[in-house]
Structure formats: C-alpha cells, structure tokens
Amino acid sequence: MRRLVSETRLHPADLVLPVFVREGVSAPVPITSMPGVVQHSLESLPDAVGAAAAAGLGGVMLFGVPEVRDARGSGATDPDGILNVATRVAVEASAGRLVVQTDLCLDEFTDHGHCGVLDDRGRVDNDATLERYRAMALEQSRAGSELLGLSGMMDGQVAAVRDALDDAGFSDTAILAYSAKYASAYYGPFRDAVESTLEGDRRSYQLDPGNRREGLREAMIDIDEGADVVMVKPAGSYLDVLADVAAASEVPVWAYQVSGEYSMIEAAAAHGWIDRKRAVIESMRGIRRAGADAVLTYWAAELAEWIRNGDTE
Numbered sequence: 001m002r003r004l005v006s007e008t009r010l011h012p013a014d015l016v017l018p019v020f021v022r023e024g025v026s027a028p029v030p031i032t033s034m035p036g037v038v039q040h041s042l043e044s045l046p047d048a049v050g051a052a053a054a055a056g057l058g059g060v061m062l063f064g065v066p067e068v069r070d071a072r073g074s075g076a077t078d079p080d081g082i083l084n085v086a087t088r089v090a091v092e093a094s095a096g097r098l099v100v101q102t103d104l105c106l107d108e109f110t111d112h113g114h115c116g117v118l119d120d121r122g123r124v125d126n127d128a129t130l131e132r133y134r135a136m137a138l139e140q141s142r143a144g145s146e147l148l149g150l151s152g153m154m155d156g157q158v159a160a161v162r163d164a165l166d167d168a169g170f171s172d173t174a175i176l177a178y179s180a181k182y183a184s185a186y187y188g189p190f191r192d193a194v195e196s197t198l199e200g201d202r203r204s205y206q207l208d209p210g211n212r213r214e215g216l217r218e219a220m221i222d223i224d225e226g227a228d229v230v231m232v233k234p235a236g237s238y239l240d241v242l243a244d245v246a247a248a249s250e251v252p253v254w255a256y257q258v259s260g261e262y263s264m265i266e267a268a269a270a271h272g273w274i275d276r277k278r279a280v281i282e283s284m285r286g287i288r289r290a291g292a293d294a295v296l297t298y299w300a301a302e303l304a305e306w307i308r309n310g311d312t313e
C-alpha cells in the first residue's frame with residue numbers, strides 16, 4: 001500500500017554522476033575528503049562511463065583537473081586540454097547510452113582559482129569572462145559534449161554561450177544553467193577534488209545563502225536567455241529555492257547534491273553514527289520531493305543499484 005501511494009519515486013535515469021578526470025596520471029587517485037570518489041585517469045574513464053551507462057544513469061558530468069594552470073585558463077580552450085580530451089573519450093565509451101555533459105567554468109584551469117578572468121585590480125571581470133566561456137563552449141561542443149554545465153555564475157553567460165553555439169552551427173548543444181548557485185561552504189571537498197588554488201571566496205558572483213527570492217529570479221533570467229535546464233545548488237540546504245524554481249519553471253529543474261553533502265553523510269556513517277544507506281536514500285528523496293526532475297550526485301551509481309534491487313521502495 002505504501003508503495004502504491006508513494007508520491008516520490010527514484011529512477012536511475014534521473015541521476016547524473018559527476019566524474020573527475022586528472023591529467024598526467026595512469027591510475028585513479030582517491031580523493032581523501034570524498035571517500036569512495038576518485039580522480040579518474042584517461043585510462044580508467046571509459047570503464048567508469050560504461051558502468052554508469054550499464055547502471056542506467058541519465059548522464060555523466062565531467063570535470064577536468066589539469067597539470068598546468070594560468071591566469072586565462074588556457075587549458076579550457078585547448079582542444080588537447082584534459083577536459084576536452086576526456087570528453088572525446090567519454091563520448092566514445094558512452095556510445096549514445098547516456099548524456100555526456102561538461103563543466104563550463106574556468107576555475108579548474110586558472111592559477112588564481114576564480115571562475116573567470118581578473119581585471120587590473122584583481123577582481124573577476126564578468127564580460128571578459130563571457131568571451132572565454134564562448135570559446136570554451138565551442139571546444140566542448142567540438143569534443144562532443146551534449147550538455148554544457150554553465151557553473152561560473154557570470155551575468156549573461158547563458159545568452160553569450162547560446163549565441164556562440166548557434167553562430168557556429170551547434171544548435172543541438174544544450175545548456176544546463178547553474179542558475180541558483182550559492183556561495184557555499186559545502187563545495188569544500190570538491191575544491192580538494194579539483195586541487196583548487198582559490199584564495200578568498202566567490203561571494204562577488206555566487207548567491208548569498210540568505211536570499212531565496214534572488215535564486216528564483218536568477219533561474220527566470222536564465223530561462224529567458226535560453227537555458228534548456230536550470231539548476232539549484234547545493235541541494236539539501238536550498239530545498240525552498242528548489243521548490244520555488246520547480247513551481248515556476250517551464251524547463252526541467254535539476255539539483256546538485258554537492259561534495260560537502262556527500263562527505264558529511266560518509267563521515268558520519270564511517271563513525272557508525274548514521275545509517276548510511278537510509279540517509280543517502282532519504283537525502284535523495286527529499287531533493288526529488290522538493291521538485292528536482294534530476295539530480296547530480298556522487299552516489300548516482302550506487303543509488304541506481306539500490307533502486308534496481310527495490311531497496312528504495
């Protein structure tokens with residue numbers, strides 16, 4: 001009876017697995033602050049994508065960890081840069097079974113660690129960054145990415161990238177806008193995962209955690225600019241924003257259960273302080289209940305297995 005009247009079902013196709021790919025390593029490297037998550041090598045990536053496809057996941061979101069960084073984030077627009085190479089590898093391994101997506105942001109590629117390029121005074125230069133994003137979008141599309149994850153929170157980024165894609169004939173490449181991305185402490189373990197060099201914070205371009213109305217407003221602006229999917233991030237602490245966006249949006253609404261949300265449950269479970277499996281499933285159910293159509297989560301593959309076994313019903 002409970003199964004019959006359940007309001008929220010979980011399905012593997014609604015899950016997206018974030019995947020880190022590190023340049024210059026021959027074997028996967030564990031990420032200390034995210035137990036169970038690794039930086040893949042180009043050699044280990046095809047199996048990871050194959051496993052995600054076999055698990056029935058909706059997609060993978062690729063993040064590159066380059067060996068060399070500079071002020072402009074040149075590696076991001078180099079066809080031989082790690083993210084673009086990894087995209088080609090992932091597209092081949094997926095063979096159309098899931099959607100290969102790429103993080104479109106400069107932070108992994110800049111030596112200062114910011115999501116954009118800086119002006120003379122060391123501040124993030126919004127409009128100069130848009131030019132870099134346009135170039136990145138073209139390289140990622142050429143590499144075969146089907147959905148570009150615009151996570152940099154620059155104003156006008158969706159319109160700029162859509163325009164660049166259409167101009168170059170990539171009208172089929174879709175845009176996932178990280179619309180309501182909050183300046184969050186929960187990104188801490190991710191910054192380990194990509195070996196971020198950031199000093200300071202991203203409060204000049206990411207949203208203030210106290211602002212609910214602004215999250216919805218950002219999503220509406222991105223839809224106007226042509227976003228195919230809008231996202232709220234982090235997920236668990238922003239379910240009100242997620243519910244607002246889900247109620248108003250005409251396009252699919254996703255949420256990103258971020259690194260810190262992952263690590264907190266893993267850490268508590270490792271101490272025996274929480275029932276790991278129940279907590280993971282409940283966290284996901286809450287995010288879906290609040291209105292997410294699909295969710296990026298580091299537990300995607302394991303959750304898919306639990307779903308298949310009937311453990312989530």
Ligand code: PBG
Binds near residue numbers: 187190257
């Ligand atoms: C930016 C980006 C970040 C995350 C995804 N894309 C980091 C940031 O804004 O500092 C965080 C994801 C996570 O914490 O799991 N490229």
